[in-house]
Each structure stands twice: as C-alpha cells, then as structure tokens.
Amino acid sequence: MAENWTIDDAEELYGVNRWGAGYFSIGANGSIQIAPNHRLPDVTIDMKDVVDEILAEGIQLPAVIRFHDILRSQVEILNETFAKTIEDAGYNARYIGVFPIKVNQMREVVEEIIDAGEPYDYGLEAGSKPELMAVLAYNENPNALTVLNGYKDEDYLTLALLGRQLRRKMIIVIEKYSELEMLIPLAKKLGVEPMIGLRSKMMVRSAGKWAGSSGDRAKFGLSITEILNIVELLKKEDMLHCAKLLHFHIGSQMSDIRKVKEAVSEGARLYAKLVQIGVPLEYLDIGGGLGIDYDGTSSTTDSSRNYSTDEYVADVVYGVKQICDLEEVPHPNLVSESGRAITAHHSCVVTNIVGEIKNTGAQFDITPTEGEHILVSNMRELVNGSDMHPQERYNDAASFKQSAYEAFKLGILSLDEMAKLDTMYWRILSEIHSSLDRESFVFQELEELEDMLASQYLCNFSIFQSAADTWAIGQVLPIVPINRLDEKPEVRCSIVDITCDSDGKLSKYIEGTEISDNIPMHSLRKGEDYHVGMFLTGAYQDVMGDMHNLFGRLTEVHIYCHDDEPGDFYIEEVVPGTSAEKVLETMQYNTDFMAKTVKKSIDREVRKGHIAPREGVKWTDYYEKCLAGSTYLKV
Ligand SMILES: *Cc1c(COP(=O)(O)O)cnc(C)c1O
Numbered sequence: 001m002a003e004n005w006t007i008d009d010a011e012e013l014y015g016v017n018r019w020g021a022g023y024f025s026i027g028a029n030g031s032i033q034i035a036p037n038h039r040l041p042d043v044t045i046d047m048k049d050v051v052d053e054i055l056a057e058g059i060q061l062p063a064v065i066r067f068h069d070i071l072r073s074q075v076e077i078l079n080e081t082f083a084k085t086i087e088d089a090g091y092n093a094r095y096i097g098v099f100p101i102k103v104n105q106m107r108e109v110v111e112e113i114i115d116a117g118e119p120y121d122y123g124l125e126a127g128s129k130p131e132l133m134a135v136l137a138y139n140e141n142p143n144a145l146t147v148l149n150g151y152k153d154e155d156y157l158t159l160a161l162l163g164r165q166l167r168r169k170m171i172i173v174i175e176k177y178s179e180l181e182m183l184i185p186l187a188k189k190l191g192v193e194p195m196i197g198l199r200s201k202m203m204v205r206s207a208g209k210w211a212g213s214s215g216d217r218a219k220f221g222l223s224i225t226e227i228l229n230i231v232e233l234l235k236k237e238d239m240l241h242c243a244k245l246l247h248f249h250i251g252s253q254m255s256d257i258r259k260v261k262e263a264v265s266e267g268a269r270l271y272a273k274l275v276q277i278g279v280p281l282e283y284l285d286i287g288g289g290l291g292i293d294y295d296g297t298s299s300t301t302d303s304s305r306n307y308s309t310d311e312y313v314a315d316v317v318y319g320v321k322q323i324c325d326l327e328e329v330p331h332p333n334l335v336s337e338s339g340r341a342i343t344a345h346h347s348c349v350v351t352n353i354v355g356e357i358k359n360t361g362a363q364f365d366i367t368p369t370e371g372e373h374i375l376v377s378n379m380r381e382l383v384n385g386s387d388m389h390p391q392e393r394y395n396d397a398a399s400f401k402q403s404a405y406e407a408f409k410l411g412i413l414s415l416d417e418m419a420k421l422d423t424m425y426w427r428i429l430s431e432i433h434s435s436l437d438r439e440s441f442v443f444q445e446l447e448e449l450e451d452m453l454a455s456q457y458l459c460n461f462s463i464f465q466s467a468a469d470t471w472a473i474g475q476v477l478p479i480v481p482i483n484r485l486d487e488k489p490e491v492r493c494s495i496v497d498i499t500c501d502s503d504g505k506l507s508k509y510i511e512g513t514e515i516s517d518n519i520p521m522h523s524l525r526k527g528e529d530y531h532v533g534m535f536l537t538g539a540y541q542d543v544m545g546d547m548h549n550l551f552g553r554l555t556e557v558h559i560y561c562h563d564d565e566p567g568d569f570y571i572e573e574v575v576p577g578t579s580a581e582k583v584l585e586t587m588q589y590n591t592d593f594m595a596k597t598v599k600k601s602i603d604r605e606v607r608k609g610h611i612a613p614r615e616g617v618k619w620t621d622y623y624e625k626c627l628a629g630s631t632y633l634k635v
Pocket residue numbers: 100102103149249251252253287288289290337338339340341539
C-alpha cells in the first residue's frame with residue numbers, strides 16, 4: 001500500500017464501490033457517502049453527518065439506520081427493469097412482482113415498499129398466518145397480487161378466502177395435495193372462488209447455502225405426479241379454472257446465473273405443458289433468489305453473485321418467451337418474489353468501538369534477575385535474536401512457551417517468571433511480524449502470526465441480534481469505519497461483540513478482493529469515538545436476530561433524503577430500541593416485582609444504617625432508570 005494514503009487506497013481495501021451498488025462510496029473528506037435515490041445520483045448524504053445528528057438528538061448507539069429512499073429505489077429499479085426488458089423483448093404479458101415480507105416484516109419497511117410499488121401494482125407475499133394477517137391489512141391494491149406460500153391450516157385458508165371477499169388477488173399456493181382437499185370444501189361452504197397456485201418441486205439443484213430448497217428432497221412443492229393428480233381433482237370438482245399460477249423457488253441468494261437459467265427453462269417448460277393440457281395458468285412465479293454481492297467479488301462465492309439485475313431479468317424474460325413461443329402457448333404474466341434484492345441495501349447498523357483487546361498490550365519488566373530459570377534466559381536470547389531466520393526464531397519461541405507452560409503446571413516457574421516469558425514471547429512475535437513483508441509470507445505459521453497478533457476491537461452490538469447470518473451460515477457483511485477513511489488504517493484487528501459468547505465475533509472480512517480473518521482499522525484515539533458501520537443488513541438480519549444475553553432490538557433511525565435540508569437529509573422517525581425491562585418481560589420476569597424487591601433490600605440496609613437515606617433513594621431510582629434503559633453499553 002502506498003505511503004501516502006488516499007481514499008483510493010481505502011476504496012481498494014474496503015471495496016465500498018464493489019458492494020455498494022451505486023448507493024455507497026467514500027467521499028473526498030474520508031467519510032462514507034450515500035446516494036440513496038437512483039434517480040438523483042448527485043444528491044449525497046454524508047454518513048458522518050447522519051451519525052453526528054443522531055448523537056446530537058441524544059440517541060444512543062448502536063442504531064439501525066434505514067434509508068427509505070434506497071428501499072424505494074430498489075423497488076423502482078426491479079419493476080422498471082422488468083418493464084423495459086418486456087418491452088424490448090416483445091413479450092406479450094406484464095411483470096407483477098410481490099415482496100416476501102419474511103425478509104423484513106417491519107411495518108415501516110412494508111409500507112414504504114407498498115407505496116413505492118403502487119404504480120407497478122407491486123404486491124406482497126406471505127408464508128405464515130401472522131404474515132397473512134399483515135398483508136391482508138397492508139396490500140389493499142385490488143390489482144396487485146398477494147401470494148400465499150408455506151404450510152396452511154384451515155384458518156390460513158379461511159383468511160385467504162376473506163381476502164377474496166375483499167376482491168383482492170389472493171393466490172393460495174398449494175404446497176401439498178392435502179391442502180387442496182381442505183380448501184375445496186371450505187371454499188364451497190363459504191361460497192368464495194379461490195385463486196389457486198401450484199408450487200412445483202424443481203429438479204434443478206441450486207448451489208450454496210439454500211440448495212435444500214430444490215431437488216427431490218426439498219421441503220416444499222409438488223412433484224409432477226402430484227401436480228397431475230391435483231389437475232384431475234380440480235377437473236372433477238369443476239374448479240380447474242381456479243388454477244392461475246405456477247410457482248417455484250429454488251433457494252435464496254443464487255450466486256450462479258446458470259442455475260437461474262436452468263430453473264427458468266424447467267419452470268417455463270412445465271408451465272407450457274400444463275397450459276397445453278388445459279390448465280388455464282395466467283402467471284408464472286419464479287420465486288426469490290436474486291442475489292446480493294455482499295463481498296463485492298462478483299463471483300459464485302456464497303456471499304456474492306456473478307450477474308447483474310439486468311442480466312437476471314433478461315434471462316427470465318427471454319428464457320420464458322423462447323420456450324412459450326416454441327410450445328405455442330401464451331406468454332404468462334411474470335411474478336417474482338425478490339426479498340433480499342429489494343431490502344438488503346437499505347439499512348445498516350452503526351455502532352462504536354468501545355475497547356481494544358491486545359495480546360501484546362501488557363508489559364512486564366524483563367530485566368534479568370539472579371537465579372532465574374533457564375527458560376527465561378533462553379527466551380531473552382530470542383528477544384535479541386533479530387539476526388536469526390524468522391521461521392527458526394518463531395519455532396524456538398513457540399517451543400519455549402510450551403515448555404514454560406508445562407513447567408508452570410509442575411510448580412517450577414513463578415508467576416513473575418511466567419509474566420516475563422509472556423511479555424518476551426509477544427515482543428518476539430511482533431518483531432518477527434514487522435520484519436516481514438506481507439506479500440512475501442512463505443511459511444504458513446508466519447501467516448498465522450498475523451492472526452495471533454491482531455487486536456480484537458470490542459464493538460457495541462450483538463452478532464446474534466444484528467448479524468445472525470454471519471454467525472449461523474458464515475455470511476460476509478461489509479464492515480467499514482464511517483469516517484477517517486483518508487487516513488491509513490494501521491491496526492490489524494478482528495471485531496468481537498459484547499455478548500458473553502466466544503462465538504460473538506465476525507470472522508470474515510472483505511480485504512480487497514479477498515476474504516480475510518481480520519481487517520485493518522484505525523487506531524483508537526483517547527476521548528474520540530470510533531464509529532463503524534455494518535452494511536447490507538436490510539434483508540433477514542434486521543428481523544431474524546435473537547436476544548442472546550438479553551440484548552434487545554436496536555434503536556432505529558429512519559432517514560429521508562431531501563435536498564432542501566442541510567446535509568440533504570432529515571430524520572423522519574426514531575423507533576426506540578427494546579429496553580432492559582421489555583426484554584426481561586419477554587422472559588417472564590415481572591420488573592415491578594424486581595424493582596420492589598431491590599428497593600426493599602436497599603431500605604433494609606438504610607434501616608440498619610449501612611446506607612444513608614438520601615443515598616438509598618438514589619440507588620432505588622438508579623435501578624429503575626436502568627430497567628427503562630438500553631440493553632447495550634452506554635458510552
Ligand atoms: C424466502 C423466500 C423468498 C425470498 O427469497 P430472496 O432470496 O430473499 O429473494 C421468496 N419466495 C419464497 C417461497 C421464499 O421462501
């Protein structure tokens with residue numbers, strides 16, 4: 001890296017443009033910039049200004065920041081790309097997409113998507129009863145679709161039929177033959193004609209983390225035999241005209257465009273064959289799976305994708321058209337259920353680094369003392385051994401350290417001697433490391449050195465609440481300092497969270513076009529906050545987190561872009577995070593009882609004279625204030 005650090009070097013390192021999808025970049029002032037509206041690429045918001053305003057309003061970090069304009073932009077881009085491609089291709093039907101709310105069920109997110117999608121009759125998808133109840137209340141557009149997936153009971157089906165009574169296009173996607181056996185008598189009893197979808201179990205195997213969503217052993221969907229049996233049953237019941245949609249979903253985050261093409265061929269062929277035998281299908285629903293380039297590598301790694309949205313849409317439109325034309329069937333309306341692609345970019349978590357954990361930090365006086373153990377003097381020779389071969393010096397140090405450990409267990413070494421050995425050991429490792437060029441690492445052990453010497457930056461958040469997929473499935477999420485990007489980051493570190501769980505850490509970082517075990521960040525300055533952003537958290541991460549260690553939901557700040565406002569933005573809403581008392585209540589604690597009990601104990605000590613009465617009142621108030629407060633560190 002260049003001696004004179006510039007923002008180009010920062011870009012090279014953190015890859016903001018590569019994963020930023022045009023929304024995120026590094027400004028000349030060294031701060032992250034956001035251009036949230038795809039129609040106004042020159043209107044940019046400075047992330048540092050946003051954080052400063054949040055802090056000025058007295059809001060504590062960590063916080064989720066939502067850029068509603070990004071959400072709107074993504075809805076517009078997807079719908080307009082389909083519309084344009086359909087026009088260019090001479091495709092004879094329309095695109096009518098739905099947003100699967102499981103990806104982010106936050107009311108404000110769903111409302112914004114519905115509002116932005118209105119001109120395109122963009123609808124919603126639900127996969128459970130509570131989701132269905134939400135979409136019944138929020139998707140009121142009679143021209144938009146409501147697609148209902150997931151396993152269903154009688155209540156689920158009845159609620160769907162209620163939607164039909166309200167003249168909504170509710171499509172009940174049949175996952176199992178038995179659902180249809182339940183639906184037919186119910187619909188007849190209520191006198192409501194259902195719109196039926198059929199979910200096909202696809203033969204194409206997707207790759208990556210969600211490969212199980214397709215293939216013979218997939219959890220969802222109907223085999224060809226089952227589909228034909230369903231067609232027979234519908235015919236017999238005189239309901240074949242209700243079969244409107246063919247659905248498939250081969251898995252989320254499809255990283256390889258070839259799988260998309262294969263799935264489209266299979267699905268379109270099945271659609272055509274069903275139409276030919278008289279099933280009056282009007283819609284072909286290609287499910288979700290449109291990927292996000294989280295790691296910025298544009299590759300087929302699990303956290304990336306090797307195609308653009310334009311390419312995806314073209315493959316769908318032209319792929320379906322070609323097969324329908326060959327089979328001489330009408331072009332179906334195209335439905336997709338992209339969730340990740342709509343929401344991932346719009347939110348991020350901003351937090352602060354609250355401390356540094358260093359192996360090399362503690363120092364002990366290592367001057368020789370009379371009668372010290374031979375292991376100590378051996379190690380001291382290595383401290384002065386800069387002329388040794390680095391590998392040999394490293395091997396010797398590691399071996400002395402191991403022997404010292406054995407000796408300590410046998411009671412041979414004193415505490416002082418152990419502290420000396422430890423200090424010298426880390427000093428030697430640091431010296432070896434700094435004498436080496438990063439590019440010329442030859443020995444694997446020496447590569448490990450970097451990992452051993454990396455600091456741990458203690459970050460005020462919980463992986464389990466805010467980045468569940470990094471822990472559960474090794475997903476990469478970009479993490480970048482909010483500002484100081486015009487300064488060379490000199491500290492190699494990994495990010496650990498504040499839960500008491502050793503799994504509570506990020507283990508994969510974007511470093512250039514590679515994925516590293518640690519990442520360079522800036523050194524912490526006394527008395528100055530160091531803010532980092534974890535980006536692309538809007539899909540799944542926002543809503544899937546749990547309360548491990550009782551860390552609750554984060555405070556949310558909703559930002560709108562407005563070029564008349566200073567800084568081109570304003571805070572539209574602040575949704576407070578879960579207080580300690582709310583989190584405790586979900587675990588069945590009665591916080592009133594807790595406060596009373598603690599107060600009683602304090603009063604007892606006051607009566608005994610151990611605590612002054614005035615102090616007692618203060619302690620009582622303080623406990624109550626903490627119950628009402630945030631679950632995260634206040635810094
Ligand atoms: C999860 C899911 C989706 C959303 O997938 P994305 O990859 O987020 O677009 C769509 N349809 C179904 C049936 C799903 O289960």
